[in-house]
Amino acid sequence: MLNNLFAQSGRLLKVNLKRDRWKLLIWVIVLAGLMIGYASKIGVIFSSQKSVDALVVTLRSPAMIAVLGYIPKSVAMTEATLFSGEMLVFMGLFYGLASLLLTVNATRGDEDQGLTELVRAKPVGRQALLFAAFLELVVFNLFLLILIGGGLQVTDMAGANTSGNWLSAALLSGVGLLFGTIGILTAQTASEARSATTGALSLLGVAYIARMLIDVQNPKYNWWSPLGWVERGGAYYDNNWLPVSYLLLTTLVILLLAMAISSRRDIGAGIIAVRRGHAKSWFLSGPLTALIKTDGKSFWSWLFGALIMGLMYGSIFNSITDVIKSNQFMATMFTTAMQKKASDALLLQFMATLAIVFVIIGSLRGIFMVNQIETDAKKGYLELLLAKPISRTRIFFTYVGYAIVNALIAFAAGLTGLYLGNIAVMKHPLALKYFIRLFNGYSVTIIVMIAIAALLVAFVPRLKSLTLVYAGLGFVIMYFHSIFKLKDWVVKLVPYGWMKSLPVKQINWTNFTGLLIVAVILLIVATIGFQRRDQITK
Template sequence: MSATLETRRSARPHAEPPLAGLWQLYRHIVRRDRVRMIVWAASMTLFAVYFTFALTTVFDEAALAARAAVMSTPSGIVMGGPGYGLDDYTPPVAMANEGVTWLILALAIMSILHVIRHTRAGEENGTAELVRASAVSRHTTAVATLLTLTVHLLIIAALGAAGMVLVGTEVPVVDAVAMMLGCALVALVFGAVALVTAQVTAHARGATGAALVVFAIAYAVRAAGDLQETGGSPLSWFSPIAWAQQTRSFVDLRWWPLLLPLAATVLLLVLAAQLARRRDFGAGLVAGRPGPADAGTLLRSPFALAWLQQRGALLWTGLAMGLMWFGAGTMMSTLNEMVADLVDDNPVLAALFGSEPSAFTTSFLGAMVLFISISVGAYAVVMGQHPKAEEASGRLELTLSTPVGRSRWLAAQLIVAGLGTLLLLAVSIFGMWAGAALVGIEDPTVGDFAVVWASYAPGVLALLALTAALYGWVPRATSAGWAALAFFFVIDFFGPLFDLPEWVQGLSPFHWVPTAFGDDVDMSGVLGVSAVCATLFALAFWGFRRRDLVTG
């Protein structure tokens, strides 16, 4: 009897460890993303080092005081933060006020893309099913993804803090660590948000879009809360972005706000685990709507297919950016009133931006247009990588098995992406004009904004063309489009401050664009950028026709 019972016990399968295969999957993710991780770490570290070095070496006390005055304006609060330490605006304080928001933005996008790529996208393209067929537990993939993201963010925080201390003058180590760690922990929160959205939607694009919408809402809540009260109001605390800013690095350091992103991350992970148990593998909690059995006439072409695939991203991105820049335009009247008083009282501001408030307005609008172009350029890079996703998933191979040629398919993808990019640029620029016009700002006129749109359009398309050319020849190198975008951002915003050589600044397509809203509109540089775009698009088609398809 006892022997029979012992035999039955030994025949039972052993209980699977809760995180079986975690270390193997962790190493697999790191090996797969090692180049992408290195590029992100280098870019974020370079941004922190470059910004700190510029503030330390280029700006004297008077110039820093002028920057503090700008950061106290509504636009400065929206683009920066609550404005701690404006009465003693040292370079580290300026970095905390002006750089934290953009560090969080970049790291949050990186976190969202990382989580979706290794969770929802893996289920969508079938690779997750192969992983689950091995000795891997149900939640191992999600835990390995969050673990690699956490380590990556901590490495970026350490490198950024070390870089700030090395190049800055009297930068406290503890405050630098607190600032960078706060940015990393807040970005981790949005990575956990992406893990939740990956359980809700059945498609990677939908999960990414939903997570980015959450970030946009958090940004809007933070801006609205900081505008209500100096130093932030109770409303500000409902946004994770404010938690990093409320550490008050370099002013009055406090560590306890960093407990909030840790707690939020844990709660989101628990929520994601509960949602994962309630759905089938490969499906989302919200089921996708079934399409019609037969395609309509308008859908029987590669152009219609490309539009169907890209319209959702274009719609939500256009809506978010249109509202954001419309809101920025409505603040121009308040900015003019405040600048009029600041220019009268502060000769440094008058020297930097002109003695007339209108000169400051033009300078501010020019900087905003450049930022709009960089933001739209990010959309162009994403859409430029879409053909690679179609090829890797195997859908391209099925499409080409029909009477559709390679060039026709790629042309459809790039034309829809290009038109969407131009439309997004128009929505952002003319949205800012509409907001300014609503509050009575008549100069610059709508015609001036139209000239600016035409001037910056080729520069934005250059990022799409570069990504497409990389896809045509070396699909694995399409991530270099992000590196190019980061490089353009740095040299366009900070190159003139360091008086970089002309050939270095000329590497950016936006360097050849005439000054926004200026009197001299020389379009020769724009024509040159357009020629470069045409060449890159031609190289994309040439390379795509010559190489073999890569699937899986």
């Protein structure tokens, strides 16, 4: 019976690996490069005890605990423990993202394009396609485990040990397996790939936010989040392998649940039924209104997701000011007014670091919408629009304009949540002008990223995912440029780097104008390319 259910899974796995080889290669290079590259240089970057002590203070601040995770104060700080404290939770997000995007595309993505129905017409098992997607996920994460585990062995960080090296790699691969399998599950429950991706991303975000709140308030309860299990592993100082077994067991349970759902649904349908719309609608009068209608669920998901994340981060602002209040020297030497000024300066520095999180949320929202042009073209949706007296230019600018507006709305929602959280917990909250300054300055960088995405979709749509990689690189550069001690020219390799001093300093309008001109030029070139390209590309 099992042979009948999973027949031809191996052959389908080979097809998946061949099709996704470049995508997998890019993710492997990025993930392994970040892990092994930083591990090999951490001793050079923090060569003195003074620099190590400064980093320890940073990592144990509420802001960094919220972002990177908690390290017990009793742990002796070595290169290896610093590495695990900085990288594991952060990289867990990337592993989860890469894995869920891979599995949703290999399941619901193929189903939306009609490929599943064609394959099912052949002598393959009912669960073969789903199981092949899971096997591809296993191959991807197993390869990363071997590569990164072996790479960490070679780097030979001070304080590292064999168990810690392989535990670090296993924890990350376990997170990848878990959220990749969650992607398979949402692909069975949702009615199309976009909703499946949004659902899986939402669960990843919930896991991260839950870990953030628990770590800041009471770290002993971080077992409640899968990303907290990564911290509970205690790589290099505790070397607890129990969280790895939790990750694998949870993965197995979710996989069985996904298979059970898959066996009870029709091709092209999801467990969550789609509400039937009206046969006619006064609202659907063109490509823009059609796009608004089809993107409705995603719009609200991104909006509320960004708002909630902003509220969560804003709610820990008072914990940051407690650093000043609890410092005995400052309490003795500084007046209340001076302490408030120092608290504001610390909060502004925190905002300058935190801003990139919301900028990336806005950028991803916009990039996904621009990439949707190619997806809708392959599904034949654009053909329906082009059959009407609607020009390619109008369609292109509809998608790009909608992407820009939605990206800025998501960015604004995150900053709004941050501001409201700041008001709720602070006796003397930060002024609104700083949040407006962040929005005004970084908005142009988001537009540049969207313009780059539009350029790739217009000329080389097969490489459209590179914009996501570039955005991820921008996040790493912006978030860790001070820790990695990156040169100013390296930071400015990404658009965000030209606004990195916000909101501490005023907007540099020369840089703002330059970025805006670049965005306009890229969009003009992209429009010309889209007019000339084939409607459906291979």
